[in-house]
Amino acid sequence: MVRFIINRVGSLIGVLIVLSIVVFVVQRISGADPVRSYLGANSSAAAVERMREHLGLDQPLFKQYLDYVWNALHGNLGLSLSTQRPVTTELAARVPATFELAIWAITLSVIIAIVLSRLCSVRGWGGGIIRFVFFSAASAPSFLLATAGLLLFFGQLHVLPAQGRTSFPPLTGPTGFYVLDGLLDGDPLYAWDAAQHLFLPALAASIGPGIALARVLADGLDTGAKSGYAKTARSLGETEGAILFRHSLRNASSPAMSFLGVQIGLMLSSLVVVEQIFSWNGLGQYLTAAISVADLASVAAISLILGGAYVLINSIVDILLAVVDPRLRTL
Structure with a gap:
């Protein structure tokens, strides 16, 4: 098991x-001039x-890359x-917002998958209706689900907020996750308000991956139920x-x-759109603003963070799979 983990960490690096390298090269061949900008x-x-x-843009390309990695x-x-501020300063304020939203979306995806995988086994016309509704929702893009959620829960029912992370001034908490910081600060009202703001964007990002995951889980459970x-x-x-x-x-x-692991990568990309719709002050909004002014340093940093998060998550999934199925440790 230790050798397997070492191999996966080496692959991750x-x-x-x-x-x-890809991010660095794309910056150099993009045609945009950061100095002129x-x-x-x-x-x-x-x-x-x-x-x-x-x-250091007058240095040889290889030297520029080494300086880029070192910095x-x-x-x-x-x-x-x-924004005319260091990229790390901007990321420190926005990364927690995106990661909090991603964690909620992943959690909702797993819940949707577990519940729907059991509902898929319902026989008769009732099960057919359930499958039709959910699978139709899975084919809808995240921006359409987000818009429909706003129209229903905010526009018609008036039970959930439409935008932002909270109705209160931001807490200067240790994590930047508003729900957790509210609980740590002993303010359950703040945590509840932050959770309400989180629900709609997280749900919009989680429905598609959750239903796709439910299909795989339902097939596995059905196969297991019929096994020897x-x-x-x-x-x-x-x-x-x-x-x-x-x-099973x-x-x-x-x-x-x-x-x-694959669905999480797709979910991270959909968060860029979801954040725009809900005015969520995360990496998605920052990326859109950076692209509009050819802010290559910011675009590269966000690409590294999202790409690194995707690779890290899949490495963790590989290790968890090896724990569940020891046969995978020999691969």
Whole structure:
């Protein structure tokens, strides 16, 4: 098991190195001039040249890449052209917002998958209606689900807020996760308000991945229920519930967990759109603003964070799969 973890960590580092190279190269071949964007179109040639020397853009490409990695490892990701502040300062304020939303969306996806995988086994016209409704929702894009959620829960029912992370001034909590910070600060009203603001955007981002995951989980449970060991367990007097949790669920969890890692990557990309709709002050809004002004340093930093998060999550999923299924440790 230790060797398996070491191999996965080595693979993770290798993928991150490749990701950093891709991000660096894309910055250089994009055609946008960060110096001109920072100084302005009317800046003199001498000023532009001095800024290029200051930023190290006059150095050989390989030297620029090494400096880029070295600075990134030391928390220096450059200056944001869209806000005129260090990129790390902007990220410190926005990363917790996106990650809190992502955690809620992932949790809701798992809940939807578990509930729907059981509902899919319902026979008759009732089960058919349930499957039709949920699978139709899975085919809808996240921005459409977000808009429909706003119209229903905010516009018609008036039970959930429409935008932002909270109705109160932000807490200066230790985590930047408003629900958790509210609880740590002893303010349950603040935590409840933050949870209400979280629900709609998290639900919009989680429905598609949750239903897709439910399909995989339902297939695994159905296969497990018809397997030879399930028949043997029934002959020994075990109940269907015991067979489900002792046998079928464990065997169905491996493909479901593997598929969840892929769905998390798709979910991270959909959060960019969801954040725009709900005015969520996270990486999605920051990325949109950075692209509009060719803020390459910010775009590169966000790409590294989201790409690194996706790779890290899939590495964790691989390790968890090896814990569940020891046969995978030999791969």
